[in-house]
Amino acid sequence: MRFFVYIFISLFLSSCLKEEYPQNEFKEQLVVEGSIRQDRVAEVMLTLNMDKSEEISEETMRDKIVRWAVVHVTDVDRNDTEKLIGMVDERYPTRFVYKSSRIQGRIGGTYRLDITYSGRQWSAETTIPNPNKLYDIKMEHVKDNLYRLQAKIKPNAEGLPYMIRCATSFTEEDRPIYYPPALFGIFDSCEQENVITINRPIDYTNIAEYSTLFLKFEDVHIEFCTMEKFGYKYWSVWENCTLNSLNPVFPVDEVPPTNITGGAAGIWMGYGVTSYIVRPVNIPIPPQQTQ
Amino acid sequence: MKHYLSLFCTLILLVASHIAYAQQDSVAMSVKVEQVTVTSDKRVFSEADRYGNIAINTKQLFSMPRIAGSIDIVRMLQYSPGVIVSNDGDTSIYVRGGDAGQNLTLLNNAPIYSPAHLFGFFSVFNTPHISGATFLKSSMPAQYGSVLSSVLDVRPNSYIPTKFGIEGNIGLIESDLALQIPMGKKSAIFLSARHSYISWLVQAISKIDMNVKYEFEDYGLTYVQELGKVGKLVVNSHFNNDKADANLSLFDTKALLHWWDSTSSAVLETPIGDNLTMKNTIYATFFNNKFGAYLIGNDFFSPSGVTDIGYKHTTEWSINKFSLLGGVDYAHRRIRPQNIMSSLTTQNKDAQTQLTHEVALFASALYKPWRHLEIDAGIRFSLYNIGSENFFNFEPRVLIATPFAESGRVWVAYNKTIQYLQLIPQSNASFATDFYVSSNYEHPPQISHNFSVGYGQSALKQQLRWSVELFYRQMYNVLEFDTRLNTMLSANYNIYDYIYSGVGEAYGAEFMLSYSHPKFDIQAHYTLSRSLRQFKKLNHGKAFAATTDRPHNLSFLAVYRPTKQWSLSATFLYATGGAYTAPTAIEMVGGSFLKEYGAYNGARLPDYHRLDLSVTYWFKSKKFQRNGINISVYNVYLRRNPLLLSWNVVEDEENPEVYRIKDASPALFEILPSISWTFKF
Structure with missing residues (x-):
């Protein structure tokens, strides 16, 4: 009986001890x-x-x-x-x-x-890899003054991953200079000529009124950005972190990888880019290279 | 369609048994009708025939607190030692630091792959339809295999009733009905059905703007046939079905979750002489799961499932001081791992289907050389095949027990267990989206070495019992699944790239104290344990707490019967919060705030605790064998036990220009009162 008492006491003490594995401490980076x-x-x-x-x-x-x-x-x-x-x-x-x-x-x-x-x-x-080319882009009226934008990409020879960045503006004056990744806009390869839907980047500061669709009379600035494979690793984790942080079925606990040596977070990436501007009111319009 | 096939198989078995019976009936023979075993022990849990294992007395479950008007055999396992308290909404049980997929549930010797309905409130078993169950976790007999942590062996009713009977329960969110139909003196049929109308409750507990429909149903059929010298045939068929639909206004999302399990089995138990018994089982189990969603113009659909067809044979032979057991198992499985198909991918539906064969030979011997010593040693050889890959393993098992002075016993047990079929968890909680895959060379079978030593004692004419059991487990090739929803939609997605194999260790002590009196029963269990994992690819290769690591687990169960009419009961559960991965910092990239997560499973959920109360009034009635109204309250003091902790960037309540990262901790059930009518006649 004494044996069990000893075992119990030692187990109890061991479970009360501070856990030996790494804990959560903030580290500036x-x-x-x-x-x-x-x-x-x-x-x-x-x-x-x-x-x-x-x-x-x-x-x-x-x-x-x-x-x-x-x-x-x-x-x-x-x-x-x-x-x-x-x-x-x-x-x-x-x-x-x-x-x-x-x-x-x-x-x-x-x-x-x-x-x-x-x-x-x-x-x-x-x-910087070769950019993708656009086969086709089309707008589809969904309801009211909302439009869905779909595109067909010509694969690059290397089959590299790509990302769609997107921003909108109503006038030339408020033309954006920074394009965030479009919602569900990270793709691991471009080996097939799939039709893809281009969604508005998510806006968490106004999530109640957020819609993936685009408005009539707004200019949709789109960049198709081919990148190295590491770019996909980084941006797909980024996308998952921003989208699924509250998802109990597919939870998130990942930190995006980094290609910065020396202990920093983030990414330094070269993009092969083709840019287009689409305005729903003028559908269909031929893609316009802004380069 | 396959569940119809399963039911069809059952019908064939029924016809075959009738033919067999007709042949036997032409020969005069003495028929030994099995008597229903009535135990005087009022405990819900009592010691099984093997030390440290548990026999569940379903007849006593009726006095237990009900959840939403229903009693449940799997839910009640949480009040037994060694079973870790799981969160609300978790559909599985966790045993001795093991994972959700390391438990095997058998019904009439056939496996059931989805033993619980959504949220874990209900198992798939209609309580009136089952006669009892054995829960094995300490010493695993050699005839049980391909499982790492525990076996819940559920037995359907298998007696021959003397008269027609109806038993049922009508509650606020589900109702069930069971029939016992004697067919002469040598055969009987048991039927049961349960259907839910739970949507209103799911809608009520939803914390987000979501329109949810959810229903489940269970159907059971058991046919029992006494066959004279041939023995007894028990044919059982079971079908359970869950279907959930949700419409979420955010992103215009629609989701579908549908899974069903259909199991049919026939067990023929044949005594040969006084000392030899043979048992033959054939079974077929079909488990299918469909998870789909329509999200922002894209459909994706993720089917998965297991088809399992098998045969088992055991022969038991008693001679002098020996009880010998030997046999063979065979299982052929068609496994379809989760395979996401969407407009973004072109994966072939059957591209990842796996066909496997598992054969096992086993033998064991129980030897009682003298009164105070029992030695039970067994071995199991298994051969597993998937494609061109083969595994061969042996699993030794030994139990040495020393019963002493009629009331005490000490035992030591060692088991090696192997598991070939792996359940892959999608999240920290076991959920209906989990799926099965086969072991392969890249991810070999899980192996566990289990040691336990126990001591038990009873006093006051066995009214007072206590026991303590220490255990230690070393596990190899345990799994973690670390994928991302958006990755799953990619064209080059391969499940095995995201399944990681590592090692695990669990150890602890389980304490049990129970007192039984004609007017009240008290049972208390406390488990002190740790469960750790180590994976090369996770947490920088450093050890971390398993999701199920809950050092302190306490359960308390009390039933008071002041009169024959009244039954009052209370249950209390306490457990240390489970481990999870929490964010430590926030950064701004890509125009969004991004959370940086800390050590893998390096944080703890709040402690779990909950009190449930139940009162039942049994009416005096000559027509009814049982006729009572039950009122129960789940989570009496409104404890918010979070299902998970999420962290979100939210607007400050006082200053709309300031944002903070705050935890969102949705609790599934804050309080749940219910009323139900239980009857039997």
Whole structure:
């Protein structure tokens, strides 16, 4: 009997001890969202993550924007390096962006990103793949003044993943400069000529009135962005995190991977992009290359 | 369509048994009619014939607290030692640190792959239709295989009633009816049916803007035939069906969840002489699950299922101090893992169908060399085939027990168990969207080494009983499934890429105390345990708490019968909150806030506890054998036991320009009163 008493006491104590495996502790980290596409300059947004208990407001978010980093982009093939200039631009989600002026992306080019901030260094490398071509795009009237947008993509030779970014505007003045990923707009390959539905990017700040459909008279700015396989890994986890965080059947507990070496979160990715503007009122309109 | 096939098989078996009976009837022979075993033990749980295992007395379930007017055999297992308390809404049981898919449920020797209805309120068993059950978790006899943690062996009624009987229950959300129909002195039929009208309750508990329809139904048929020297034939068929539809205004989403299980089996038990008994079973089980949704202009549909056809044979032979048992099992399964089809993918419906064969030979011997020593040793050899891949395993099992002084016993048990058919969990809670896959070389069968040592004692003429049992388990190739909904829709999706194999360890102590008195019964169980997992691909390879790791588990059950008419009962459950993965930080990428998650299962849900009360008034009636009104209250003190914890970015209540990340912890049932009428005549 004494044996059982001993066992019981030791088990009880062991279960009361602090768990030995890793617990949840906030660790401040640099978050990188950088991109380069053909015929465009490099763009890099830098922020710091924040503890989940912090409030999220303009003021607190401003404190998390990294404005004093030293950011370089190198065209690896031409051994050409440029220091990016940080500037305020309200059209970007972070309100602050680092941009190159001389180095522009080209298809097949490899580009390295180097960041120095607060005595630490991070780097990443990416290549711009061939873009996809559009076979067809069509608008379908659904109800009232709402339209569904569908497209058919011509696969690229490599069968690489791609992402649809999308933004809307009503006038030339409010034309967007930053296109967030469209809802369900991340695809792991483009080997088949599937018809895909292009959905409006989700807006959590006004979720009650959110619709996947587009409005009459609004310009729909669409980018088809071919990317390396890592881009799919990153953006598919990102999409899942933003969509399913409250889903009990398919729960989320994943952190997006990163291709930034040195311990930062985020992504530095080269995109092969084709851009189009579609306006529902003029259906059908031929796709217009904005390049 | 296949459930009709299953019922058709049952009819064929019925006809075949009649033919067999007709042949036997022409020969004069003495027929030994099996008597219904009536136990004087009023406990719901009593010690089974094997140490540390549990026999469930269904006749005593009628005095237990009811949930929504119904009593349930699987739900009541939560009040037994070693079974971890599961959350509201969880449809499975968790035994000794094991996962939901490591338990096997048998009905008349045939497996049932979906033993519970949605939300776990009800199992698929109509209580009046079953005579009892045995719950095996400590020492697994050699004839049970392909399961890692536990077996719930449910037996349908198999006696020959002397007269026609009707038994039923009419409640607020479901009603059931059971018939016993004698067909002469040597055969009988038992029929049962249950149907729910639960949609209003599901609608009431939905916390989001959603239109939900949900119904379930169960049907059972058992045919019993005494066959003289040939023995007794029990043919059983069971069909359960769940169907849920939901329309969600957000994203214009429609979802469908439909699953059904159809099981038919025939067991022929043949005594040969006084010391030899043979038992032959054939069975067919069809389990199908369909999960589909219409989401933002895209349809996706995810069928999965298992078809299981098998044969079992056991021979038991008693000679002197030995009881020997030997036999063979065979199961052929057609497994269809979850295979998402949508307008975005072009996967072939049957592309991933798996055909498997499992054969097992087993033998065991119970030896009682003297009064205070019992040795039960067995071994099971199994051969498993899927395509060109083969597995061969052996599972030794041994139990050494020393009953002493009529009232006490000490036992030590070791079992090695293997499981080839794997249940893949979609989420932290066991849910109807879970699905089955076969083991293969990439994901070999799960293996568990189970050790236990126990001590039990009774006093006061067995009115007072207590026991303690320590256990330790080392598990290999346990599974975690870590996929994403959007990944599942991709053209290159392969389920096995997201199934991870790792190791697990569980250990603990189970304590039981019970006191039985003519006017009241008290049973208390406490389990102190840990369950850990380690996977190379999860949590940076470091060990983490299993989802079912709940160090403290306490259950308390009391029944008071002041008079013959009144029965009052109370149950209380307490458990440490389950492990889950919580966010630690937030970042802004892609124009959205993104949560960064911390250590895998590194956080805890709030502790679970709940009190249920029940009162039954039994009317005096000469017409009825049982006639009572039951009023019960589930979760009396409105404890919010969250189904899960989610974290969302929400607008601050005071300052609309400020957002915060807050936990949303939906509780399924805050309180649930019910009233029901129970009758039997």
